[in-house]
Amino acid sequence: MGDNNKQDIFTPYLYIFLYQLPMEQQIPDRIRIKDIAIMAGVSVGTVDRVLHNRPGVSLASAEKVRKILKEMNYQPNMYASALASNKKYHFVCLLPKHNEGEYWSDVEAGALQCMNEMHDFHITLSMVYYDQYDIDSFVKSIKLVMDKEPDGVILSPVEEDNTKKLTDMLQEKEIPYVFIDSNIDNLEPIAFFGQNSSRSGALAAKMLLMIEPGIKEVVIFRQIYIGRIGTNQQNNRELGFEEYMRKNHPDCELSTIDLAMNNKEHDMEVMRKYFERHENVTIGLTFNSKAYLISEYLQELDKNDFRLIGYDLLEQNVEFLKNGNNIQFLIAQQPHQQGYRAVTSLCDHLIFHKEVEQINYMPIDLLCAENIDYYTSLNK
Amino acid sequence: MGDNNKQDIFTPYLYIFLYQLPMEQQIPDRIRIKDIAIMAGVSVGTVDRVLHNRPGVSLASAEKVRKILKEMNYQPNMYASALASNKKYHFVCLLPKHNEGEYWSDVEAGALQCMNEMHDFHITLSMVYYDQYDIDSFVKSIKLVMDKEPDGVILSPVEEDNTKKLTDMLQEKEIPYVFIDSNIDNLEPIAFFGQNSSRSGALAAKMLLMIEPGIKEVVIFRQIYIGRIGTNQQNNRELGFEEYMRKNHPDCELSTIDLAMNNKEHDMEVMRKYFERHENVTIGLTFNSKAYLISEYLQELDKNDFRLIGYDLLEQNVEFLKNGNNIQFLIAQQPHQQGYRAVTSLCDHLIFHKEVEQINYMPIDLLCAENIDYYTSLNK
Numbered sequence: 001m002g003d004n005n006k007q008d009i010f011t012p013y014l015y016i017f018l019y020q021l022p023m024e025q026q027i028p029d030r031i032r033i034k035d036i037a038i039m040a041g042v043s044v045g046t047v048d049r050v051l052h053n054r055p056g057v058s059l060a061s062a063e064k065v066r067k068i069l070k071e072m073n074y075q076p077n078m079y080a081s082a083l084a085s086n087k088k089y090h091f092v093c094l095l096p097k098h099n100e101g102e103y104w105s106d107v108e109a110g111a112l113q114c115m116n117e118m119h120d121f122h123i124t125l126s127m128v129y130y131d132q133y134d135i136d137s138f139v140k141s142i143k144l145v146m147d148k149e150p151d152g153v154i155l156s157p158v159e160e161d162n163t164k165k166l167t168d169m170l171q172e173k174e175i176p177y178v179f180i181d182s183n184i185d186n187l188e189p190i191a192f193f194g195q196n197s198s199r200s201g202a203l204a205a206k207m208l209l210m211i212e213p214g215i216k217e218v219v220i221f222r223q224i225y226i227g228r229i230g231t232n233q234q235n236n237r238e239l240g241f242e243e244y245m246r247k248n249h250p251d252c253e254l255s256t257i258d259l260a261m262n263n264k265e266h267d268m269e270v271m272r273k274y275f276e277r278h279e280n281v282t283i284g285l286t287f288n289s290k291a292y293l294i295s296e297y298l299q300e301l302d303k304n305d306f307r308l309i310g311y312d313l314l315e316q317n318v319e320f321l322k323n324g325n326n327i328q329f330l331i332a333q334q335p336h337q338q339g340y341r342a343v344t345s346l347c348d349h350l351i352f353h354k355e356v357e358q359i360n361y362m363p364i365d366l367l368c369a370e371n372i373d374y375y376t377s378l379n380k
Numbered sequence: 381m382g383d384n385n386k387q388d389i390f391t392p393y394l395y396i397f398l399y400q401l402p403m404e405q406q407i408p409d410r411i412r413i414k415d416i417a418i419m420a421g422v423s424v425g426t427v428d429r430v431l432h433n434r435p436g437v438s439l440a441s442a443e444k445v446r447k448i449l450k451e452m453n454y455q456p457n458m459y460a461s462a463l464a465s466n467k468k469y470h471f472v473c474l475l476p477k478h479n480e481g482e483y484w485s486d487v488e489a490g491a492l493q494c495m496n497e498m499h500d501f502h503i504t505l506s507m508v509y510y511d512q513y514d515i516d517s518f519v520k521s522i523k524l525v526m527d528k529e530p531d532g533v534i535l536s537p538v539e540e541d542n543t544k545k546l547t548d549m550l551q552e553k554e555i556p557y558v559f560i561d562s563n564i565d566n567l568e569p570i571a572f573f574g575q576n577s578s579r580s581g582a583l584a585a586k587m588l589l590m591i592e593p594g595i596k597e598v599v600i601f602r603q604i605y606i607g608r609i610g611t612n613q614q615n616n617r618e619l620g621f622e623e624y625m626r627k628n629h630p631d632c633e634l635s636t637i638d639l640a641m642n643n644k645e646h647d648m649e650v651m652r653k654y655f656e657r658h659e660n661v662t663i664g665l666t667f668n669s670k671a672y673l674i675s676e677y678l679q680e681l682d683k684n685d686f687r688l689i690g691y692d693l694l695e696q697n698v699e700f701l702k703n704g705n706n707i708q709f710l711i712a713q714q715p716h717q718q719g720y721r722a723v724t725s726l727c728d729h730l731i732f733h734k735e736v737e738q739i740n741y742m743p744i745d746l747l748c749a750e751n752i753d754y755y756t757s758l759n760k
């Protein structure tokens with residue numbers, strides 16, 4: 001391979017925009033680093049030193065070069081620089097334990113896809129799992145994460161105190177970390193990717209009131225584990241829902257059903273008892289990802305006309321939505337993108353030295369039978 | 381730079397997945413080309429020749445190597461190979477002429493962003509515009525496109541006969557082309573990116589029936605130019621809407637208002653006349669991107685309670701949606717992504733030699749005041 005090629009790989013470029021006739025627009029032409037040097041009245045070596053923050057440049061020259069780089073909207077050839085580096089990066093992703101097809105497998109698949117696409121940049125990724133219903137399990141996982149000596153960590157946080165045990169250690173070692181799903185501002189992740197839960201609950205309320213404007217009573221199917229609501233997300237969506245209802249339709253009665261969602265006998269008993277006392281309730285919501293399970297329960301109770309709003313595009317949820325089995329709307333939050341962009345943000349921070357946006361709310365996507373077919377293809 | 385670095389840049393890698401304890405999963409470790417050679421029982425040079433389709437390998441060895449590459453789910457280091465090449469690519473993007481902030485500026489911005497991100501691969505992009513209401517203008521633009529001797533072309537097609545004049549020339553020169561917005565199957569683009577218009581019209585109908593289940597009459601605001609509906613998309617959405625209404629709510633009367641949308645005096649006159657005869661109509665749709673303009677007309681007629689469903693997230697549409705000015709729902713189709721992915725598909729085809737999916741329906745996104753804030757940030 002000749003020198004010519006090497007130059008094309010390792011020389012940073014910049015763009016200028018040349019405007020021509022209104023009917024045609026020429027965008028953009030490349031200009032070499034030597035053009036910057038000419039404009040700044042310095043040598044090519046000086047520009048190169050400024051670009052790579054190397055010493056040996058006078059303050060005045062450095063300032064001149066930086067000013068011109070800025071004016072020209074300069075973009076370094078980041079990929080080539082990173083490819084030329086031999087540095088290896090190991091990321092650890094700490095998520096709730098899950099089965100294939102459950103919500104978290106999409107997050108994981110997104111993280112893996114990004115790692116896969118970035119494999120030219122020497123990135124590897126380890127998964128560590130904790131049991132989200134067992135705090136000890138999260139605390140134990142901290143050691144597993146630290147033992148891997150990661151260069152960056154992605155995690156779905158639990159409550160603040162225990163999450164802090166991990167982030168304190170990471171901060172001490174100056175290891176950057178990213179939160180997905182729910183955020184804890186105080187703990188200062190370099191980035192957060194997740195839904196604004198309260199607005200998402202408000203959207204569920206709006207759709208409910210569109211389905212049945214004069215609604216008198218609605219039921220919320222909760223997933224409860226040892227007396228507490230399963231996740232931060234589920235809880236915050238419910239609060240957002242209640243607030244919207246109080247404001248826009250205060251006379252509607254809200255009742256709740258506490259389900260285990262892993263114990264059918266128990267759940268069916270609870271459902272039966274509820275509907276004995278509330279036989280006129282024909283519409284409900286669930287703020288977790290198990291709408292399909294509630295639909296199965298409802299069908300055993302011969303409640304085929306009961307209408308349900310749920311969350312997340314698990315395969316079974318989508319199937320029930322398409323077939324019109326109870327589920328009218330699903331609200332989605334692009335878990336695959338959350339995983340993907342979490343890895344991207346670590347790469348941008350560590351490898352490409354790009355600025356990373358700290359708070360990244362995901363879209364609140366609204367799916368029904370009419371648009372579900374065209375949703376998944378793009379987002380996977 | 382030492383040989384060591386070169387090897388890291390130009391040697392293809394592959395992945396293997398090592399599964400460990402259930403609590404931890406190691407994904408993936410890199411294995412060098414020499415591991416493939418060992419597994420196939422051939423030399424490293426032989427593997428390299430097979431990877432780059434170079435001669436000098438026996439059929440039997442080539443087959444053995446290919447079998448192992450396939451088993452190992454081999455991924456070539458495409459970026460490094462492409463970076464090492466000196467080939468330059470010039471793409472031309474042929475779109476309807478538009479003002480800043482109109483629908484097409486998002487498509488253009490997406491195409492430019494992708495070109496920008498791929499600038500390490502020597503890509504440039506020229507814009508050529510035609511007047512979508514003047515067929516002569518499209519025909520004239522054909523010469524402008526061909527004069528640029530493009531390596532690939534992106535275009536938003538007009539009707540089949542005139543579009544074919546361009547695609548025939550491109551086919552003759554074996555220049556690949558991509559359609560955006562609407563598709564003409566017969567003309568065999570390497571890829572199409574756009575919405576399924578008829579399903580999108582059905583979604584509009586569904587939302588209409590949710591807003592007003594007992595609706596008796598609805599009006600469609602059309603953008604008409606010299607007697608014909610402005611675009612393929614607008615027309616096909618309307619057909620999808622009508623079909624859904626016929627099937628689900630056949631007694632609803634459909635009326636239409638033909639507007640120029642660039643002649644306020646004319647349009648207001650038409651609106652006034654319509655509402656003199658149809659004073660009970662309080663809900664309507666428009667299948668083009670000018671919902672904000674119709675809302676402005678409606679407000680001049682003191683019809684602040686008139687409800688409107690529209691398309692596309694133009695700045696003014698979004699503002700009206702947020703403020704509750706007539707617009708209840710907007711249906712969007714990710715124009716930025718259409719432009720972005722059109723450029724990606726040309727790169728994949730020409731530079732990375734990846735297979736390109738031919739039909740790519742974009743999501744049919746449903747936006748209202750409750751979820752609009754979180755939509756735009758991700759999709760730009």
